[in-house]
Amino acid sequence: MKPPYEISNTILSLVAAISEKIGEVNAAHLYKPPTELRKKNRIKTIQSSLEIEGNTLSESQITDLLNNKRIIASLKDIIEVKNAIAVYSELEKLNVLKVKSLLEAHRILMKDLIKDAGKLRDKAVGIVKGDKITHMAPPAHLVPTLLEDLFQYLKNDEDLLLIKSCVFHYEFEFIHPFSDGNGRMGRLWQTLILKKHAPVFEFLPIESLIKERQTQYYGALSKSDSIGKSTPFIEFMLEVIKDALEDLLQNQNISFTNIERIETFKLNIGTATFSRQDYLRVFKNISAPTASRDLKEAVDNGILIKSGDKRNTTYSFK
Known part of the structure; x- marks a missing residue:
C-alpha cells in the first residue's frame, strides 16, 4: 500500500x-x-x-x-x-x-x-x-x-x-x-x-x-x-x-589534486579508451602540460594503460 x-x-x-x-x-x-x-x-x-x-x-x-x-x-x-x-x-x-x-x-x-x-x-x-x-x-x-x-x-x-x-x-x-x-x-x-x-x-x-x-x-x-x-x-x-x-x-573553490582528477575522470569515462584531449575537455581549467603530468603519473602508478605514441596516444583504466 x-x-x-x-x-x-x-x-x-x-x-x-x-x-x-x-x-x-x-x-x-x-x-x-x-x-x-x-x-x-x-x-x-x-x-x-x-x-x-x-x-x-x-x-x-x-x-x-x-x-x-x-x-x-x-x-x-x-x-x-x-x-x-x-x-x-x-x-x-x-x-x-x-x-x-x-x-x-x-x-x-x-x-x-x-x-x-x-x-x-x-x-x-x-x-x-x-x-x-x-x-x-x-x-x-x-x-x-x-x-x-x-x-x-x-x-x-x-x-x-x-x-x-x-x-x-x-x-x-x-x-x-x-x-x-x-x-x-x-x-x-x-x-x-x-x-x-x-x-x-x-x-x-x-x-x-x-x-x-x-x-x-x-x-x-x-x-x-x-x-x-x-x-x-x-x-x-x-x-x-x-x-x-x-x-x-x-563553497566549491576547492582545488583537486592530480589523483582526485584521475578518480573523478574515471567516474566519467569508465572503461572506454580516451585521449589527452578527452581529459582536457572534462578539466577545462588545467593546462595541457598539467594533463600530461596527470596521465603520466597514473600510468607510472599502474592506474592507466597507455597505447600508441605522440598524437595517437590513448589511455584506458585497468
Whole structure:
C-alpha cells in the first residue's frame, strides 16, 4: 500500500530546483568531492545527526576519534560516535532495498548502547516532549508488516527517488521500528536512498542543515502526523536538500589534486579508451602540460594503460 502524500506545486518546484543544482554539481565535478572535503563532510554529518539526539562531541573531537586519538568525553557519547563512524564506512555494503541491511546498520549503530541492537522492537513506544506524548507509534506486532510494506513502496513505486527518500524518512519515523536510534537511522537511510539518485549525496552533510532547523524538522514531522500525510515533511526535506546542494556549489573553490582528477575522470569515462584531449575537455581549467603530468603519473602508478605514441596516444583504466 502506497503511503499517503500529495505531489504539491511546492514539491514539483523543489524537485526541479534540485535537479538543476545536481546538473551544476556534475558540471563542476563535485559529484564525488575531493578527499578532504568528503572527510570533512562525513564528520559534519556524524556530529550533526548525533547532536540532534543529544550527543555533545564536537567536530574536532570526532576528528580525533577518527584518527585514533584519545578524548575526554562521556563513554556513551564516544560509543555513539565510534558506531556512527563504523556504519557510515559500511555504506557501500548496505542494500538500501533490504530490511536485512537496515537491521545490520542498526546493529552497528546501536552496538553497546541498547540490548536489542539490530532487532525490531517488541514493545509499545511513544515520543514524549516535556510531559506530553507527541506521537504514539503503531503496536509492535504490526512493525514487521509496516516495514516490509514501506520497503516494497521504496522498491516498486514509480515516483522519483528524491520524493521517495523523504516519504521513507517520514514513514520510518512514524513506524518507529526500533526501541531507540530511529532518528539517526531514518536520516542515514534517506542518505542511502539519495545516494542511489546521485553520488554527491553520500558526502553531502544534509544533517547539519536539519540540526540548524531542528524545530522546523520536528514541526514538519508533527504537522504530517496531524494531517495524516507526509506532504509537509517532503516539502521541508526537499528544501533542506536544495539548500545543502547550494552550499556545496557556493563553497566549491576547492582545488583537486592530480589523483582526485584521475578518480573523478574515471567516474566519467569508465572503461572506454580516451585521449589527452578527452581529459582536457572534462578539466577545462588545467593546462595541457598539467594533463600530461596527470596521465603520466597514473600510468607510472599502474592506474592507466597507455597505447600508441605522440598524437595517437590513448589511455584506458585497468
